[in-house]
Amino acid sequence: xxxxxxxxxxxxxxxxxxxxxxxxxxxxxxxxxxxxxxxxxxxxxxxxxxxxxxxxxxxxxxxxxxxxxxxxxxxxxxxxxxxxxxxxxxxxxxxxxxxxxxxxxxxxxxxxxxxxxxxxxxxxxxxxxxxxxxxxxxxxxxxxxxxxxxxxxxxxxxxxxxxxxxxxxxxxxxxxxxxxxxxxxxxxxxxxxxxxxxxxxxxxxxxxxxxxxxxxxxxxxxxxxxxxxxxxxxx
Amino acid sequence: xxxxxxxxxxxxxxxxxxxxxxxxxxxxxxxxxxxxxxxxxxxxxxxxxxxxxxxxxxxxxxxxxxxxxxxxxxxxxxxxxxxxxxxxxxxxxxxxxxxxxxxxxxxxxxxxxxxxxxxxxxxxxxxxxxxxxxxxxxxxxxxxxxxxxxxxxxxxxxxxxxxxxxxxxxxxxxxxxxxxxxxxxxxxxxxxxxxxxxxxxxxxxxxxxxxxxxxxxxxxxxxxxxxxxxxxxxxxxxxxxxxxxxxxxxxxxxxxxxxxxxxxxxxxxxxxxxxxxxxxxxxxxxxxxxxxxxxxxxxxxxxxxxxxxxxxxxxxxxxxxxxxxxxxxxxxxxxxxxxxxxxxxxxxxxxxxxxxxxxxxxxxxxxxxxxxxxxxxxxxxxxxxxxxxxxxxxxxxxxxxxxxxxxxxxxxxxxxxxxxxxxxxxxxxxxxxxxxxxxxxxxxxxx
Numbered sequence: 001x002x003x004x005x006x007x008x009x010x011x012x013x014x015x016x017x018x019x020x021x022x023x024x025x026x027x028x029x030x031x032x033x034x035x036x037x038x039x040x041x042x043x044x045x046x047x048x049x050x051x052x053x054x055x056x057x058x059x060x061x062x063x064x065x066x067x068x069x070x071x072x073x074x075x076x077x078x079x080x081x082x083x084x085x086x087x088x089x090x091x092x093x094x095x096x097x098x099x100x101x102x103x104x105x106x107x108x109x110x111x112x113x114x115x116x117x118x119x120x121x122x123x124x125x126x127x128x129x130x131x132x133x134x135x136x137x138x139x140x141x142x143x144x145x146x147x148x149x150x151x152x153x154x155x156x157x158x159x160x161x162x163x164x165x166x167x168x169x170x171x172x173x174x175x176x177x178x179x180x181x182x183x184x185x186x187x188x189x190x191x192x193x194x195x196x197x198x199x200x201x202x203x204x205x206x207x208x209x210x211x212x213x214x215x216x217x218x219x220x221x222x223x224x225x226x227x228x229x230x231x232x233x234x235x
Numbered sequence: 236x237x238x239x240x241x242x243x244x245x246x247x248x249x250x251x252x253x254x255x256x257x258x259x260x261x262x263x264x265x266x267x268x269x270x271x272x273x274x275x276x277x278x279x280x281x282x283x284x285x286x287x288x289x290x291x292x293x294x295x296x297x298x299x300x301x302x303x304x305x306x307x308x309x310x311x312x313x314x315x316x317x318x319x320x321x322x323x324x325x326x327x328x329x330x331x332x333x334x335x336x337x338x339x340x341x342x343x344x345x346x347x348x349x350x351x352x353x354x355x356x357x358x359x360x361x362x363x364x365x366x367x368x369x370x371x372x373x374x375x376x377x378x379x380x381x382x383x384x385x386x387x388x389x390x391x392x393x394x395x396x397x398x399x400x401x402x403x404x405x406x407x408x409x410x411x412x413x414x415x416x417x418x419x420x421x422x423x424x425x426x427x428x429x430x431x432x433x434x435x436x437x438x439x440x441x442x443x444x445x446x447x448x449x450x451x452x453x454x455x456x457x458x459x460x461x462x463x464x465x466x467x468x469x470x471x472x473x474x475x476x477x478x479x480x481x482x483x484x485x486x487x488x489x490x491x492x493x494x495x496x497x498x499x500x501x502x503x504x505x506x507x508x509x510x511x512x513x514x515x516x517x518x519x520x521x522x523x524x525x526x527x528x529x530x531x532x533x534x535x536x537x538x539x540x541x542x543x544x545x546x547x548x549x550x551x552x553x554x555x556x557x558x559x560x561x562x563x564x565x566x567x568x569x570x571x572x573x574x575x576x577x578x579x580x581x582x583x584x585x586x587x588x589x590x591x592x593x594x595x596x597x598x599x600x601x602x603x604x605x606x607x608x609x610x611x612x613x614x615x616x617x618x619x620x621x622x623x624x625x626x627x628x629x630x631x632x633x634x635x636x637x638x639x640x641x642x643x644x645x646x647x648x649x650x651x652x653x654x655x656x657x658x659x660x661x662x663x664x665x666x667x668x669x670x671x672x673x674x675x676x677x678x679x680x681x682x
Contacts, residue, residue: 078410078412078422079408079424081408081410114576115414115419115574115575115576116574116576117573117574117576117577118573118574118575118576118577119574119576120575120576151572151574151575153572154418154572157575189416189417189575191416192416192417195416226542227542227544229544229545229613229644230542230543230544231461231463231486231487231489231513231514231540231542231543231544231545232513232514232539232542234514
C-alpha cells in the first residue's frame, strides 16, 4: 500500500526573533506543510512492514527531508477468534535535529480495535523512547491515541481522533507541557483500493500546534492481477 | 355451502383419525431412512476437532440413493438443543414436506421427531440440508455439518462410467471478518472435502483407463469454490443433477453454495494427484483430496490449471427459437448497508423478507424471472420445489440448461424460466446463509 500523509499547520510555532528557528532551535511549524510517504508491504496474512519518508516544506525554508522510519507490525490472526483486533507495531527511525531534538527514536504501539455495526473504536496506548537527544533521560514516554467513528453510510464515516503525549511514564508532565490534539475526521470508503481521510486538528495545550489540517490518500496494489471471478482470483 | 355443526364435527373426527393413524404408523412401521440430528465432534485432521451438529454422527450425512418413482419415508429425530428442519433440495415435493418453515413445513422441536414422506423426483443428484436461521450465530444452520447427498436413480441408468464418487465441499469455524471499506462477511478457518482436510483422509483409488464420475456438492454456507484435478480435465456431464446439453471439457469448475456438478474424468495420467481448490490458501485450509492410481505411491502432486473463467453458456445451447413466457417477473436485488461491522441487509424489489411481496403463480403457466443484481456480491439463487431453465445471462440468450441454483453475478442480469407445475408455497432465496438470513427471500404462492 502506498499512502501520502499531508499535514498543514495553520497555527503552530514561530521563529524566535531574528532567527529562522524557534527558541528550541527547531524549524518553526507555523504554515509548514509536512508530506510523508508511507509504503507498506504485507509479509503474510498477519504481518507487514511499513517504511516512512518524512518531508517538510515552509516558505523560505524550501522542501526538506526530515527523516525515515521503519515499522514492522504483527497482528493476532483471525483464526484466533479474539473478540477485538489486536496488533503491535514497532517503529524505529531517525529525524534531523533541526526538526526534532530527539534524533533516534523508537515507538512500541499496541493497537486494539473493534467494529460494531456502524461504530469503530480503536485505542493505541503507545510507548516511546529516545536514544539520542534531550529526552533520553526521561526514559519511556507515554503517547496514547484513540479513535472512534460512525458509518453515516457505506461510503462516509465521521469520527474523532485523539493524539497525546503525556511525558515520561514515571513522571507525567504538567498539562502545559503535554501534547493534546483532537481531530474531527471524515473517512471516505469509495473503493477497496483507496483510503481517503481528512481531519482538522485542534491543539488543546500550549505545547501543541493549535490548528492542523491533515489528509491521507492511500492506494492498495495487488500485484497478482487475476481476473475477478476466475479460478485464481481471491474472491 | 356453510358448514353446519355436523359437517364440522365430521371433518374434525376425520382429522383426529388421520392424526391418530399417522402416530400409530410412526410407532409401528419403520421408515426407509432414519436421520438423527445431534451434536458431533468431527476430527478433520489429527487433533483438529470441529464441534458441530450432524446427521447420524457423520459428515456428510448418509447418502440416500433411491429409485425414481418409489415413495420414501424418512424419520428425523432432533437430538440437538434447538429446533431444526430438513430441506430436500431440488426435489419436486409438496410444500409441507419440503422442509422450509416459510412454506409451511413444521419445525422439529429440540427432542422432537418428524416423519417425512414423499415420492422423490426428478432423477439425478439432489441433496438435503438444514434450513434454519443462523443470523449472527455462525455455529448454526448451513455453517454446521447438517448436509448429505440424495441421489434419485433413473429407471434406466446410462452407466457410462467405471466408478462413481460423491464429494462434498464444506468450510468450517466461520467467523465474521472483513469490514473496513466493505461490510462484514463470513470467513473460515478450515475447509474439507467430505470429512477430512487434504492429506488426512483416505485417497480415492483409481486405475489407468477408468472413467470416473465425480458427483460434487458445494455444501458451504457462503463460500464459492473452484476445483481442479491436477493433470486432468473435467467433462461436465450434469449441473444440479440435470444433464447438460453440451458436455464441455474444462480444466477447473466453479461451484457456488448449493450447486452440484457431475464430472467425468478419464484417468489417463498415472500418478498421485491432488483434487482440490485451485486457490492455494484454501487448499492449505484443507480443501482437497488425494487421487491415487493403482500400484503408485508417493507425495501427491498439484499442478495449477490454467486460469479459468466460468461461463454457464459453455454447457448450454444457444437459444434458437425464443420461447415467450406467460408472465415476466422482474426481481431487483439490492443490499442495505448496516455498518462496516455487520452483515448487509438484502432486498428483493426494495423489501426484505418477511416484508417482501408474495408473488402469485397460476398452475401450468410459464414464468420468467428477470433478475437484476444491483449489488456488488454474487448471489446463488435457489427456487424451491421446481427446476428452472437458464434462458439469458447478461443479455446473452441460452437454452437447455436446467438447474435449481444459478449464480447471478454482481452487477449483472440473469433470466430463468420455470413452469408452475407444483402447487404450494414456494420459497425463492439466495443460498448464501448470511444473505437469506438477512432478508434475501421471497415466496411464490399458487392462486
